[in-house]
Amino acid sequence: MKARVPNPWAEETDEAPWRLRLYVAGTTHNSVAALTNLRRICREHLAGRYRIEVVDLLKNPRLARGDQIIAVPTLVRKLPPPLRRIIGDLSHTERVLVGLEVRTEVRA
Amino acid sequence: MKPARSSRPGVKSAAAIRAIPHPAPRFTRLRAAALRKTPTGIRGLDEIMDGGLPTGRATLCCGGPGCGKTLLGVEFLVNGATRYDEPGVFLAFEESEVELAQNVAALGFNLRKLVAGGRLVIDHVRIERSEIEEAGAYNLDGLFIRLGEAIDRIGARRVVLDTIDVLFDGLRDASIVRAELRRVFQWLKQKGVTAIVTAERGENTLTRHGLEEYVSDCVIALDHRVTEQLTTRRLRVVKYRGSVHGTNEYPFLIDRGGLSVWPITSLKLEHSAPEDRVSSGIRPLDAMLEGGFHRGGSVLLAGTAGTGKTSVAATFAAAACRRGERCLYCAFEESPEQIIRNMRSIGLDLRRWVRAGRLRFHAVRPTYYGLEMHLARTIATVEEFAPAAVVLDPVSSFGGSSNVTERRNALIRLVDVLKRRNVTSLMVDLTVGGETLERTTADVSSIVDTWIVLRDLESQGERNRGLHVLKSRGTAHSNQIREFVITSRGIELREVYLGPGGILTGSARLAQEARDAAERKLRAEERDRERRSLAQKREILHREATALQLELANVEADINRRRNETQLRQFQEARDRADLALSRHATGSRATTRQREHGGVQ
Numbered sequence: 001m002k003a004r005v006p007n008p009w010a011e012e013t014d015e016a017p018w019r020l021r022l023y024v025a026g027t028t029h030n031s032v033a034a035l036t037n038l039r040r041i042c043r044e045h046l047a048g049r050y051r052i053e054v055v056d057l058l059k060n061p062r063l064a065r066g067d068q069i070i071a072v073p074t075l076v077r078k079l080p081p082p083l084r085r086i087i088g089d090l091s092h093t094e095r096v097l098v099g100l101e102v103r104t105e106v107r108a
Numbered sequence: 109m110k111p112a113r114s115s116r117p118g119v120k121s122a123a124a125i126r127a128i129p130h131p132a133p134r135f136t137r138l139r140a141a142a143l144r145k146t147p148t149g150i151r152g153l154d155e156i157m158d159g160g161l162p163t164g165r166a167t168l169c170c171g172g173p174g175c176g177k178t179l180l181g182v183e184f185l186v187n188g189a190t191r192y193d194e195p196g197v198f199l200a201f202e203e204s205e206v207e208l209a210q211n212v213a214a215l216g217f218n219l220r221k222l223v224a225g226g227r228l229v230i231d232h233v234r235i236e237r238s239e240i241e242e243a244g245a246y247n248l249d250g251l252f253i254r255l256g257e258a259i260d261r262i263g264a265r266r267v268v269l270d271t272i273d274v275l276f277d278g279l280r281d282a283s284i285v286r287a288e289l290r291r292v293f294q295w296l297k298q299k300g301v302t303a304i305v306t307a308e309r310g311e312n313t314l315t316r317h318g319l320e321e322y323v324s325d326c327v328i329a330l331d332h333r334v335t336e337q338l339t340t341r342r343l344r345v346v347k348y349r350g351s352v353h354g355t356n357e358y359p360f361l362i363d364r365g366g367l368s369v370w371p372i373t374s375l376k377l378e379h380s381a382p383e384d385r386v387s388s389g390i391r392p393l394d395a396m397l398e399g400g401f402h403r404g405g406s407v408l409l410a411g412t413a414g415t416g417k418t419s420v421a422a423t424f425a426a427a428a429c430r431r432g433e434r435c436l437y438c439a440f441e442e443s444p445e446q447i448i449r450n451m452r453s454i455g456l457d458l459r460r461w462v463r464a465g466r467l468r469f470h471a472v473r474p475t476y477y478g479l480e481m482h483l484a485r486t487i488a489t490v491e492e493f494a495p496a497a498v499v500l501d502p503v504s505s506f507g508g509s510s511n512v513t514e515r516r517n518a519l520i521r522l523v524d525v526l527k528r529r530n531v532t533s534l535m536v537d538l539t540v541g542g543e544t545l546e547r548t549t550a551d552v553s554s555i556v557d558t559w560i561v562l563r564d565l566e567s568q569g570e571r572n573r574g575l576h577v578l579k580s581r582g583t584a585h586s587n588q589i590r591e592f593v594i595t596s597r598g599i600e601l602r603e604v605y606l607g608p609g610g611i612l613t614g615s616a617r618l619a620q621e622a623r624d625a626a627e628r629k630l631r632a633e634e635r636d637r638e639r640r641s642l643a644q645k646r647e648i649l650h651r652e653a654t655a656l657q658l659e660l661a662n663v664e665a666d667i668n669r670r671r672n673e674t675q676l677r678q679f680q681e682a683r684d685r686a687d688l689a690l691s692r693h694a695t696g697s698r699a700t701t702r703q704r705e706h707g708g709v710q
Contacts, residue, residue: 034244057250060326061257067577068234069250069280087279088244 018042018050020100025072026058030089034073037090047100074092075099132247142349146194146266146302150180152369156354157345163324166293166303168323170315171330173475174339175305176362178203179212181268183366184304186217186460187265195313196266197258198230199251201274205230215366218581227286229258235278248288252295259301267296267303277613280487290322300548303551314346325349331357340479340514345367354523361484368484380404390420391558392601396577396586403496405581406523406528408552411562415573416444416594418537420562422451422458423599429461433496437469440505444469455597467495468576474505482506483518487525488612498526501536503552521554557581565591565613572613575601591617 024031034052042050051078057064057072067076071087073088077100086099123362145159154160161167161184171177185196200208208230209219231254258264269292275285282707296303305323305528307315314320320327327346332339343360345353360369385400394400401407411417421437428435439447447469448458459468472482490498500506503519519535526533553559559578564571576589591602591613605612605620612620 001519023250025253030245030247031684037244057253061253064250064254064257064669065231068249069254070233070275071246071251072253073246074250083239085239085243086241086243088242088246091244093243095241095243 003064016049016051016081018077019047020050021053021055021067021076021078023055023057023064023067023069023072023074023076026056028072031073033089033091034075036080037093038075041090041093041096041102045097077101121448124523137187145351147192148180148184149185150183150367150369152358152360153343153367156343156358156369157348158351158353161302161304162348162350163302164300165325166267166296166305166323167326167328168305168307168315168320169328169330170307170309170320172309172332175330175332176360176367177214177330178270179362179367180328181270181304181306182208182212182217182219185266185367186219186222186395189222194265194390195227195262196229196268197255197256197262197264198228199237199258199267199269200230200232201269203269204232204234208232214364215362216364217366225336226262227260229264231255231258233274233541235274237278237280248275248285248292250654251288252292255292256299256662259299265301266307269303270306271308271310272305272319273316282317284493285318289319289335292321293591303423319367320347326351330360359479359483363484364490374492380530382530385430387427388420389423389425389430390592390599390601392590396587396588396590396601397558397580401532401534402582403532405532405557406527406555406633407534407558407560408537408556409534409560409562410539410553412539412564415562416564416565417452417538417600418447418501418591419451419594421501421534421536421601422447422454422456424690425467425497425499426451426456426461428495428497428532429464429466430703434466434468434493434501435461435497436490436493436495437467437499437501438489439469439501439503441472442471444471453596454594454599454638468495476520478505479514479518483522490529490531492526494529495531497532499534502538503535504538514553520555522551523555558585563589565589567613568616570614570616572617574613575585622636 013070020038020042022035024034038052042052059095063069067074067085068085069076073087073089075085075086075090075096077084077103084099084101088095144163145154145157146152146163147159148157148549169177169180181198187197188194189343198208203211205219205223212219219228219230223230233251233254253664254468255267259267272289275289276282279285293303293305307317307319309329310316310318314327314329324347326348329344329346331342332367333342334340341362342357342386344357345355358369360367367512382403384403385394385398386403387394387400388397409417409420425435425437437444437447439491442450444462448462451458458467462469468489470486472485474482475647500522503515506515506519523533523535535556537552556582561578563574563576565574566572573592574585574589575592577585579585591605593600593602602617605617
């Protein structure tokens with residue numbers, strides 16, 4: 001069900017402590033931008049410790065319910081807990097880092 | 109009848125109140141060109157909305173917290189799924205599926221079953237602002253997708269979004285929410301589903317976030333007001349594009365079975381008018397009313413405290429039971445047991461009729477419910493029990509401390525329902541001392557057909573009870589004030605005693621009766637005496653007559669005797685003369701001689 005995005009950079013690992021899921025609806029401008037932005041942020045801040053799942057709601061509409069998705073795109077931090085949601089095309093890097101609670105980790 | 113249309117919805121002028129029952133919003137003439145309607149199945153609402161919500165459009169339902177928005181939505185979907193074969197989707201922004209199912213279970217809705225049967229989808233959309241970070245451009249496609257998926261899954265025709273305000277609270281960018289909502293409503297229209305969108309009421313606007321600008325086809329406002337510690341729910345159709353609708357504020361209630369909007373029956377004045385009469389249980393009163401109350405009529409029994417209103421009412425109820433009819437006794441001030449006990453003291457065995465299932469008490473504290481609840485409960489009981497007679501004791505307590513206009517309207521509705529069902533209603537009303545008897549506390553006098561006044565008659569240091577018929581439509585009723593007495597055998601009406609200062613009651617009447625009796629006796633004695641003296645006189649005369657008769661006989665006898673004596677003497681004289689002649693001449697016969705002789709003498 002969950003579409004695994006090909007991973008040309010091999011920076012994602014299956015044992016990653018960071019599990020992120022990005023919900024998109026088709027290949028809209030926002031969706032593409034969000035995925036691009038997410039990858040960039042992860043490479044810069046979570047290298048080697050993350051795994052990204054992309055869910056296209058047009059293909060799997062039922063999945064929207066499980067993670068309480070209303071806005072698209074929505075990034076869900078499945079791990080580490082607690083669950084966090086970030087909506088938008090993730091163009092605002094600072095907000096994404098705050099939302100993922102990466103910022104504090106990076107500084108420490 | 110013209111459709112009820114007003115430029116100022118909800119504003120009732122005095123004239124409008126007087127014109128109650130409201131003219132029915134009847135739209136038959138317009139139906140041909142009118143838009144299609146989707147029935148809500150909610151009692152009363154479809155009548156007000158001329159058939160239901162606009163099909164394929166979104167209806168905004170706004171109101172403050174706890175006024176029944178969610179329930180309206182749930183019932184719309186439940187009725188759709190169970191009665192109109194239209195499955196529905198409930199997008200719950202506030203409650204989870206479990207909570208929702210629990211909350212409406214008490215009202216008799218089994219959501220779980222509908223969900224399991226694929227007739228209903230409940231999707232809880234949880235938006236927690238603290239869990240959401242906004243980082244860049246987004247839209248609400250997720251919501252569309254979820255809704256679209258649910259609609260397609262069960263082929264839904266109905267959708268409820270409850271409550272849309274949560275979106276504004278959960279997302280920072282209100283402009284995006286606005287734009288997206290506009291898109292949602294457009295999209296719902298395209299989908300052809302009939303939707304209800306609920307929203308919180310704003311301070312001075314219908315909704316807090318000005319949603320009425322987007323959902324402008326149909327707007328229903330719910331209200332939940334507390335007046336004198338009693339709440340009354342009200343519903344108003346603020347706007348209905350392309351359709352006429354009732355514009356008044358209608359009270360509604362939430363009860364087992366869901367929502368019901370009132371009035372639904374007071375729209376027309378077309379009840380039949382049966383000719384036959386129903387006995388009041390008091391024969392002299394029936395006589396005063398040309399045989400009793402009209403069946404299906406409304407009777408007002410007004411009087412000051414302690415004038416025996418309940419006794420008369422109970423007598424009426426018992427009379428109905430005795431005829432084999434059913435009677436509903438709505439007691440708002442006394443418990444059934446108390447009434448049964450008290451009525452036993454005047455020789456009425458009400459328990460017997462309760463046991464026989466002919467008499468039912470509907471006893472509720474007036475302050476327990478709001479007015480509309482009272483009304484609905486009473487009507488529900490009437491519909492279930494189907495009585496031929498109803499007693500409301502007292503109407504002054506009906507609906508507790510609601511204002512007079514509301515109570516009056518409620519009573520009009522009730523009387524209307526009863527008339528429609530040909531139920532004779534007896535309303536007991538307390539007249540507060542100091543007020544004129546022609547004014548009743550419930551101010552229902554104009555809607556009653558027969559008005560009986562019980563009053564205190566004070567004279568010579570006594571209070572006695574008087575009864576008169578103030579009015580009785582279609583009856584040449586008595587104009588007498590009768591004294592009525594409550595005895596251990598029931599109620600008796602006494603003959604009228606007119607004295608110099610009005611009618612005589614109580615001791616005065618008794619004294620008058622005694623005086624009358626004495627006088628009668630006196631007169632009889634006098635007559636007796638007269639008769640006796642005449643008889644005596646006759647006796648005397650009779651005796652006198654006998655004496656005179658005797659005297660007469662004596663006199664006659666005397667006369668006879670004397671005549672005989674005379675004859676005898678003459679004969680003797682004649683014989684003597686003949687003898688003398690014979691001796692003297694001895695010529696001719698004796699007889700001729702005597703004749704000649706006799707003639708010669710004369």
